[in-house]
Amino acid sequence: MNELRLPEVNRVLLSGRLTRDPDKRYAADGTAVTRFDLAFHRHVRGRNGRVSESTGFVSAICYQRLAEVCAESLHRGSPVLIEGRLVMREWNTPQGDKRSRLELVAESVHFLEQRTEAAPAGEGRAGH
Numbered sequence: 001m002n003e004l005r006l007p008e009v010n011r012v013l014l015s016g017r018l019t020r021d022p023d024k025r026y027a028a029d030g031t032a033v034t035r036f037d038l039a040f041h042r043h044v045r046g047r048n049g050r051v052s053e054s055t056g057f058v059s060a061i062c063y064q065r066l067a068e069v070c071a072e073s074l075h076r077g078s079p080v081l082i083e084g085r086l087v088m089r090e091w092n093t094p095q096g097d098k099r100s101r102l103e104l105v106a107e108s109v110h111f112l113e114q115r116t117e118a119a120p121a122g123e124g125r126a127g128h
Helices: 064-073
Strands: 012-018 023-026 032-045 051-063 079-092 098-111 123-125
Touching (some): 032 064, 051 064
Parallel strands (some): 051 098
Antiparallel strands (some): 023 032, 032 051
C-alpha cells in the first residue's frame, strides 16, 4: 500500500475580538512578544431550522514590530482579522506536569476598529 503524501499547509484566517488586553513581554534576546486571546463566533443552523451561535477561543502570539504595534493599538474587545499559522506549544509545570496549547502565530493582524486618537487603526505586518 502506498503512503498518502499530504501537502504541508498550515494557514489560518480568523476574525474575532480580544477577550483581554494584549500582554507584551520581551524574550531574552530582546525580541518583543505579544500574546492575546481571541473569541470567535460561528452561527450554525440546526436540523430544526433554528440558528444557534457557537463561540470558540484561541490564544494568539506575535513577534517583533507586529508585537509592538498590537500591544500599543489593541485592547479588550478590539475586532481583528488574523492571518497566520498554528503551532503546538509544550511545557512542564513547576510540579512536573506536561502541558500543551495550540496557538495561532500571527503573521498579519488587520485592525477592524475605526480610527480614534487613542488607538490608530491600520494593519500590522511582521513575520517570525
